[in-house]
Amino acid sequence: MLERFQVPQEDRVYVQEPKARQATEKVFLKMGLSKADAALSADVLIYADINGVDTHGVSNMLRMYVQAYNKGEQNPRPRWKVTHDFGATATIDGDNGLGLHLAPKAMDLAIEKADKYGVGSTCLLNAGHIGALGYFARQAAAKNMVGMVMNGGGGFAMLPTYGAEPRFGTNPFAWAAPARKQPDFCLDVATTQVAGNKIRLLQRMDHPLLPGWLARPDGSPIMQEEKVPEEDIRSEQRHWYMLPFGGTRENGSHKGYGLACVVDIMGPIMSGNGPGFITNKAGSNFTAWKISAFTDLEKFKDDMDAFLDGLAKTKPAPGHDRVFYAGLPEHEERLKRLKEGIPYHKEVIDWFHTISNELNLGIKLP
Amino acid sequence: MLERFQVPQEDRVYVQEPKARQATEKVFLKMGLSKADAALSADVLIYADINGVDTHGVSNMLRMYVQAYNKGEQNPRPRWKVTHDFGATATIDGDNGLGLHLAPKAMDLAIEKADKYGVGSTCLLNAGHIGALGYFARQAAAKNMVGMVMNGGGGFAMLPTYGAEPRFGTNPFAWAAPARKQPDFCLDVATTQVAGNKIRLLQRMDHPLLPGWLARPDGSPIMQEEKVPEEDIRSEQRHWYMLPFGGTRENGSHKGYGLACVVDIMGPIMSGNGPGFITNKAGSNFTAWKISAFTDLEKFKDDMDAFLDGLAKTKPAPGHDRVFYAGLPEHEERLKRLKEGIPYHKEVIDWFHTISNELNLGIKLP
Numbered sequence: 012m013l014e015r016f017q018v019p020q021e022d023r024v025y026v027q028e029p030k031a032r033q034a035t036e037k038v039f040l041k042m043g044l045s046k047a048d049a050a051l052s053a054d055v056l057i058y059a060d061i062n063g064v065d066t067h068g069v070s071n072m073l074r075m076y077v078q079a080y081n082k083g084e085q086n087p088r089p090r091w092k093v094t095h096d097f098g099a100t101a102t103i104d105g106d107n108g109l110g111l112h113l114a115p116k117a118m119d120l121a122i123e124k125a126d127k128y129g130v131g132s133t134c135l136l137n138a139g140h141i142g143a144l145g146y147f148a149r150q151a152a153a154k155n156m157v158g159m160v161m162n163g164g165g166g167f168a169m170l171p172t173y174g175a176e177p178r179f180g181t182n183p184f185a186w187a188a189p190a191r192k193q194p195d196f197c198l199d200v201a202t203t204q205v206a207g208n209k210i211r212l213l214q215r216m217d218h219p220l221l222p223g224w225l226a227r228p229d230g231s232p233i234m235q236e237e238k239v240p241e242e243d244i245r246s247e248q249r250h251w252y253m254l255p256f257g258g259t260r261e262n263g264s265h266k267g268y269g270l271a272c273v274v275d276i277m278g279p280i281m282s283g284n285g286p287g288f289i290t291n292k293a294g295s296n297f298t299a300w301k302i303s304a305f306t307d308l309e310k311f312k313d314d315m316d317a318f319l320d321g322l323a324k325t326k327p328a329p330g331h332d333r334v335f336y337a338g339l340p341e342h343e344e345r346l347k348r349l350k351e352g353i354p355y356h357k358e359v360i361d362w363f364h365t366i367s368n369e370l371n372l373g374i375k376l377p
Numbered sequence: 378m379l380e381r382f383q384v385p386q387e388d389r390v391y392v393q394e395p396k397a398r399q400a401t402e403k404v405f406l407k408m409g410l411s412k413a414d415a416a417l418s419a420d421v422l423i424y425a426d427i428n429g430v431d432t433h434g435v436s437n438m439l440r441m442y443v444q445a446y447n448k449g450e451q452n453p454r455p456r457w458k459v460t461h462d463f464g465a466t467a468t469i470d471g472d473n474g475l476g477l478h479l480a481p482k483a484m485d486l487a488i489e490k491a492d493k494y495g496v497g498s499t500c501l502l503n504a505g506h507i508g509a510l511g512y513f514a515r516q517a518a519a520k521n522m523v524g525m526v527m528n529g530g531g532g533f534a535m536l537p538t539y540g541a542e543p544r545f546g547t548n549p550f551a552w553a554a555p556a557r558k559q560p561d562f563c564l565d566v567a568t569t570q571v572a573g574n575k576i577r578l579l580q581r582m583d584h585p586l587l588p589g590w591l592a593r594p595d596g597s598p599i600m601q602e603e604k605v606p607e608e609d610i611r612s613e614q615r616h617w618y619m620l621p622f623g624g625t626r627e628n629g630s631h632k633g634y635g636l637a638c639v640v641d642i643m644g645p646i647m648s649g650n651g652p653g654f655i656t657n658k659a660g661s662n663f664t665a666w667k668i669s670a671f672t673d674l675e676k677f678k679d680d681m682d683a684f685l686d687g688l689a690k691t692k693p694a695p696g697h698d699r700v701f702y703a704g705l706p707e708h709e710e711r712l713k714r715l716k717e718g719i720p721y722h723k724e725v726i727d728w729f730h731t732i733s734n735e736l737n738l739g740i741k742l743p
Contacts, residue, residue: 097670099465100495129466130498130664134671157642174691174700186639196642198635204628221627230694256629261587262570263622263633269564269703273552275684276523276562283672286684298496298664304463305500306649318641318652325540328596334540337635 018065019216024360025352026377032057034363034374035069041370042080043087044112052076052111059143060353063344064199066208067143070359076109076140077366085109085139091116094283099128102282103135110141114160114295118147121297122154129304135295136282144185145199145341151299152187152195155308160185162295163274166288169203169253172260172268175230177252178288181207182274187338189302190315193323194342202271203253204264210253213239215356223258225251232259352377384431385582390726391718392743398423400729400740401435407736408446409453410478418442418477425509426719429710430565432574433509436725442475442506443732451475451505457482460649465494468648469501476507480526480661484513487663488520495670501661502648510551511565511707517665518553518561521674526551528661529640532654535569535619538626538634541596543618544654547573548640553704555668556681559689560708568637569619570630576619579605581722589624591617598625718743 032053039049060068079085089108093101101120105113117135124131144160151158161184169179183206185199201207204224213220219236226232228249240250255267279287282294302311325334348354360376367374398419405415426434445451455474459467467486471479483501490497507513510526517524527550535545549572551565567573570590579586585602592598594615606616621633645653648660668677691700714720726742733740 095671097667098494100666100670102671128464128494128496130494130496132496132666132671157647170694171688171691171700171702173693173697174688175694176691178688178691186635186642188642196638198632198639200632200635223628226694230692231696256632257623258628262589262624262628265703266564266566266622266633267629269552269566272562272684272688272702273564276552276554276681277666280677280680280684281523281666281668281671283676285676285680286687289680289683289687298666300498300643300647300664301463301466302647304466305461305468305498305647310649310651311646314646314651314655315642317655318638318646321652321655322537322540322544322638325537325542325544326596327539328536328541328592330597331539334537336537336638337631 018354018356022356022358023354024357024377025354026360027352028057028061028349030376031060031069031353031355034372034376035073037372037374038073038077038366038370041372042077045088048112051115052109055111055115055142055146058146061345061348062145062341063348064143064145064341066206066212068353070355071208071211072140072142074362074366079139089113093120099124099131101133103133105135105138107137108139110135110138110162110295113138114141114147114297115150117295118150118158118160118297118299121299122151122156125151125156125299125301126154130298130300132296132298134278134282135297136279136284136292138293138295141295143199144183145187145197147297148185148187148199149195149197152189152197154299155189155303156299156301157188158186159298160295161274161277162293163271163278164284164287164293165291168207169255169271170226170230172255172264173230175228179271179275180287180293181253182271182287184270184274188315189312190319191312193316193319195338196315196319196336197338197341199337200256202256202267202274204256204258204267205253207253210239214241215358223262224254226254227251384720384722388722388724389720390723390743391720392726393718394423394427394715396742397426397435397719397721400738400742401439403738403740404439404443404732407738408443411454414478417481418475421477421481421508421512424512427711427714428511428707429714430509430511430707432572432578434719436721437574437577438506438508440728445505455479459486465490465497467499469499471501471504473503474505476501476504476528476661479504480507480513480663481516483661484516484524484526484663484665487665488517488522491517491522491665491667492520496664496666498662498664500644500648501663502645502650502658504659504661507661509565510549511553511563513663514551514553514565515561515563518555518563520665521555521669522665522667523554524552525664526661527640527643528659529637529644530650530653530659531657534573535621535637536592536596538621538630539596541594545637545641546653546659547619548637548653550636550640554681555678556685557678559682559685561704562681562685562702563704563707565703566622568622568633568640570622570624570633571619573619576605580607581724589628590620592620593617
């Protein structure tokens, strides 16, 4: 994570993982979720926090979920069902439950099918926010499969290359694959230049954005460092839009834009919800490839160790002391945070205490 | 395509598609390929030329294939075989044939399996150069499926983010999906900032590269416009390396790097050939998702029309007069070139006549 996204030292309150998990579960239970779904939802959020993916942990997301439940916009007890089942594939209607606890079930079904047929794939529609996609891709890796997750929907955030009107959400995707001794590979990224939640983080921490990260309302890329104006990215009057990754065409933004399209096709469109920017509905895809169906699993794991270790041992360029691979910094952060606790912004702790008082939850942090 | 990649007007020789195809087939036949494989190989090359993907057409590639056949490095009559078959998946050993005519068979098998199980996936190993991946992804789209292709191998070209030693080839991938009235979606890109063949094209045309496209041998990104030194990217003494797309970490090169890893995992490693930078062997994956297994096919096609048309009609940003989507410029170029002919560099025409004389092929262009 770039330094500008880290919580400033003086604002940090360290909370041990079990306490953070317990507090989060309490909130979900109070919202009406079943015990199992509350635990699963908390697990997905705490996964983000413990791996250093602060943007997708409790800080940004929990209060939004609470708001959605309180307004009756999210169903705490969804009766999700499989609407299409065809050999190695399925489509699941989430009955407007939170994606956090529906997505793991969609990936479980893809894994079950992959185990039987070598590859399995499911679409999920009518589900709320889904959290850090890496969690679900890693479910496949834990079962000796390669996992892919895509989630798209809504046309409020990202411009297409050369465009001046938003056509996408942040349309993230994730891939994970298992190794033996090395920490698993896990790539979990938005197709925007910067994740949506990272913009909120920059705003909260009053840090400037970098050139090529956002565009002005007329579609021109902002090519200087400046503060991000506070605004709701779903509001009518906009001060900025997001750019596809790459930023400008010369830097390959057509690739980020193209991948945003792929996510919209595999998620909202193939699930049956229609294009994100037209229907404003989300959709996801979960695909798992069973490694032993293609090659020898033990050789694959040895190869992955050699691959990942070789990447991490690449001689670094001037100005850098190490080379990473996707999943390695998260692993190191996890070991650190399991010991030291999760560094929340003090304002997040205040929120926990406020909601605890309101709802009588008895949460006391750290 | 950025203007700097186009053949200069004064160097162009226009050749009608059937004549270019016929000349290409003759060369392949002379190399010892079967009639069917020569036709298929020519079809994949001409697909690139007719769609404006000049980097992957006959100009750059045909002479390299001829060289490989002449040196006995490529098998003109491979006895390819399925080594793993597990429900919806398979692995194919290509017996060192050219990827151009093996990859369509690998995608055909994935399509056959997807038709039966909803999703199908095959790996291909021990195959030579594969050409423009979009061709194979479009095979799936033509059968009302979403197609994905990944091809990786070799560690001679691309640095990992922050690294000073190359660890990847250009590791391209492609996705395609069908629409009804709109030209099909097809994204076909390298995970490097610029495709390898585009660098050769820049060299041939003596055009400079843009900032952030390549790195110096110590791993530092080249941040100014300069000429690309002529060199073989597989040679020991290097003047430059390729950067993952995004270019620099601040511009998201960790995403391009991460996707290069995904391609290595799905291709060389999952096929059984091992990591590209260690074994220097290639591998590919072909996956097809049958749309009607997930949702109503006719609705999907209507949705795709609305999606693609909506993207193309997005209000453009200052300095641009249109917004495109992946597959649209290629479609327009195809219509143009089918009428006007393919604009080859005169030097390519010279090559055809030279080899025609050498091998007694009777080729006369245009």
